[in-house]
Amino acid sequence: MDERPPAAAGPGRPVDPEKLDRILDAVLDSFAEGDMHFTIEGVARRADVSRGTIYRHFDNAEALLQAVLTRLHRNMLGNLPEIEECAGGLREQLIILGTQLLDFLTSEQGVRIMRTVIAHGARQAEHGQWIYRDGPQAFVIRAATCLSAAHERGRIELKDPLLTAEQLIGMWKGSLVSGLWMNGRPLPDAAEKRYRVESAVDLLLRGLNWSG
Numbered sequence: 001m002d003e004r005p006p007a008a009a010g011p012g013r014p015v016d017p018e019k020l021d022r023i024l025d026a027v028l029d030s031f032a033e034g035d036m037h038f039t040i041e042g043v044a045r046r047a048d049v050s051r052g053t054i055y056r057h058f059d060n061a062e063a064l065l066q067a068v069l070t071r072l073h074r075n076m077l078g079n080l081p082e083i084e085e086c087a088g089g090l091r092e093q094l095i096i097l098g099t100q101l102l103d104f105l106t107s108e109q110g111v112r113i114m115r116t117v118i119a120h121g122a123r124q125a126e127h128g129q130w131i132y133r134d135g136p137q138a139f140v141i142r143a144a145t146c147l148s149a150a151h152e153r154g155r156i157e158l159k160d161p162l163l164t165a166e167q168l169i170g171m172w173k174g175s176l177v178s179g180l181w182m183n184g185r186p187l188p189d190a191a192e193k194r195y196r197v198e199s200a201v202d203l204l205l206r207g208l209n210w211s212g
Contacts, residue, residue, distance in 0.1 A: 022049065023043060023057075023064070027068045028113065030042070031116045031117060032116070040054050040060075065127065070134060095197055098201065099194065101169070102197060103193070105173065106193065114177075115181055143165035144165035156211070168200060168204050171200035171204070172196060174196070176188065
């Protein structure tokens with residue numbers, strides 16, 4: 001990844017939101033094609049913007065990478081209901097969370113992106129920490145927070161929210177996700193994903209003595 005040139009331009013005008021979307025989309029396209037070693041110049045060409053446009057918003061390629069990971073996180077979690085809704089509709093909220101997770105992980109683009117970022121994270125420890133924080137860890141924390149809200153209202157029995165959330169997410173993914181990453185199985189359809197998510201949630205809630 002390249003750094004800002006020594007004679008970088010000043011702040012100038014804010015980046016147009018449409019251009020910013022094209023820049024972040026260009027990086028995601030690079031990920032999907034197996035390239036985590038993108039350059040500012042390459043992203044500028046792919047997004048059809050100038051290097052100066054990118055540098056007005058990002059100091060270097062690592063800052064751009066962090067922005068892309070943040071947007072992935074928001075896209076995967078941003079449409080979820082508020083935590084306060086979890087206590088009364090715990091099953092429904094967990095199903096929404098699991099469905100959004102599998103929709104991304106089992107999409108063609110999601111599979112290609114995850115293959116790339118996992119391989120990259122194994123080589124670049126700091127980047128791997130960002131990827132883990134904004135991906136797997138974010139989902140564990142979101143599920144754990146939802147479970148804790150229900151526990152505080154007496155709807156479930158819960159000892160370790162984070163561990164329980166990890167176990168739920170593990171059931172959602174099972175061998176499905178690793179099978180997709182290895183080209184060992186076809187993409188699931190909507191019915192298979194929903195059955196996988198719902199059956200895991202129901203199994204967990206029975207174990208937590210959910211009061212409904």
